[in-house]
Amino acid sequence: MQNAHLIEKIKNLSKSFLPEFISVRRHLHAYPELSFQEDETSKYLRKYLISLGVDTVKQVANTGLLATIQGKSKGPSVLLRSDMDALPITEENTFEFASQNLGVMHACGHDAHVASLLMCAKILMQLKNEFAGEVQLLFQPAEELWPGGATKVLEDKVYKDLGAIPHVGQHVRPDLPVGKVGFRSGKFMASMDEIFLTVKGKGGHAAMPEIAVDPVLISSHIIVAAQQLVSRMASPKTPSVLSFGKVIADGAINVLPNEVYIEGTFRTMDETWRLDALKKLEKLIKGIADSMGGTAELTFKNGYPHLINDSLLTPLLHQKASEYLGAENVVEMEQWMAAEDFAYYSQNGPSCFYMLGVGNIEKGIASGLHTPTFNIDEQALEIGGGLMAYLALSQL
Incomplete structure (x- = not known):
């Protein structure tokens, strides 16, 4: 025809x-x-x-x-x-x-x-x-x-x-x-991987931060510093996105919580970089938490390629x-x-x-x-x- x-x-x-x-x-x-x-x-x-x-x-x-x-x-x-x-x-x-x-x-x-x-x-x-x-x-x-x-x-x-x-x-x-x-x-x-993170510190009165380990502050540093995964560690030729869309710090105006829960996603278009990036991200997050006196428990759920x-x-x-x-x-x-x-x-x-x-x-x-x-x-x-x-x- x-x-x-x-x-x-x-x-x-x-x-x-x-x-x-x-x-x-x-x-x-x-x-x-x-x-x-x-x-x-x-x-x-x-x-x-x-x-x-x-x-x-x-x-x-x-x-x-x-x-x-x-x-x-x-x-x-x-x-x-x-x-x-x-x-x-x-x-x-x-x-x-x-x-x-x-x-x-x-x-x-x-x-x-x-x-x-x-x-x-x-x-x-x-x-x-x-x-x-x-x-x-x-x-x-x-x-x-x-x-x-x-x-x-x-x-x-x-x-x-x-x-x-x-x-x-x-x-x-x-x-x-x-x-x-x-x-x-x-x-x-893009590929899609899900990030689940719990940052643990030591809660306390917001007016006495010197006797607490503030997980909110630790989490803030992590969220900002983690962007270097895209801006400095990824090749400019490889599209990459790191976003955190959920942050739960269940304290109050005068209460520092014991922990902060965070969820996010990492996306890219290179399978080799994808695996390497998640390893680098884990090392970065745990290093920041440790340097500030807290700990970080991190889980990745590997999604679509x-x-x-x-x-x-x-x-x-x-x-x-x-x-x-x-x-x-x-x-x-x-x-x-x-x-x-x-x-x-x-x-x-x-x-x-x-x-x-x-x-x-x-x-x-x-x-x-x-x-x-x-x-x-x-x-x-x-x-x-x-x-x-x-x-x-x-x-x-």
Whole structure:
């Protein structure tokens, strides 16, 4: 099938299917489920996939699903991935399909990811007699919660039986206008490690600090001094971020506490530096605490690795996206210090993770990811499903 004819056909299908998958997205948005708890979502998706007539639907990583669409004959394979879990956030939107599950919200667009991949499946089913090969559709659980559903998928025999095939994923971006998509080859998203620190001293009366060991002061020195990990120990060529977002010193205006509890995160895009940095950070923190008469108990929780977009696959998909949308609607993305468990697939084989624009300032749709007012311009689903179908066929 010629590219122009195929593009026209997919665009017509995605346009005609849009109302259906807006409804799908709204259903998913109204009934979000947390990581590793996506039971009802999984049942809904299985029923939907079977209704589309896909060749097989298999359970993977407990609540996840792996569906297969077989073309007219044997040929190459490609995997398309969507995550499906929600966040522990209380939604503040007031539209009629706002979350019905108190304290749980699709604030990262996974409802849009799922709806787009389902639309893609319906499009591919319409075209299955016109291509050779297989398209694997992965609906992955628990992207938002460490250790990440991708680790469970990688361990599952159902997934392992696929062998080495290209992986493609997309993610909504509210800072990218609807109608546009973004690609970046090479290192794209950061690793993520969590830091849990307890600084211990000796509490006492705030008016008599000479007989106490002030853990608040020690913690203050640690938080400031630790930034040299990024500013002086890291290479300027290696993106790195160290942030402390939680500090609990449970004293009072006239009470020095016995200890201070701190949580933070370290992110970078180099796995060797990542390991070295955490060792340096531990040495620095304990050294400061010891020099000031206190102690520091430090725990790291190693999260996702950094995400690498394949240097051959990504430019090819960038080119195909330009064919489908027009070059003016495909932008080059900057590196992003957020983390994503799609990174595990990218560390395992040729992968491409690209961004789908969903923002629309004129409609007031501009809230960031992981906020209680996050929303998308649902017109983006037309591109979300159609483009993914075209990119999949470009690999077959």
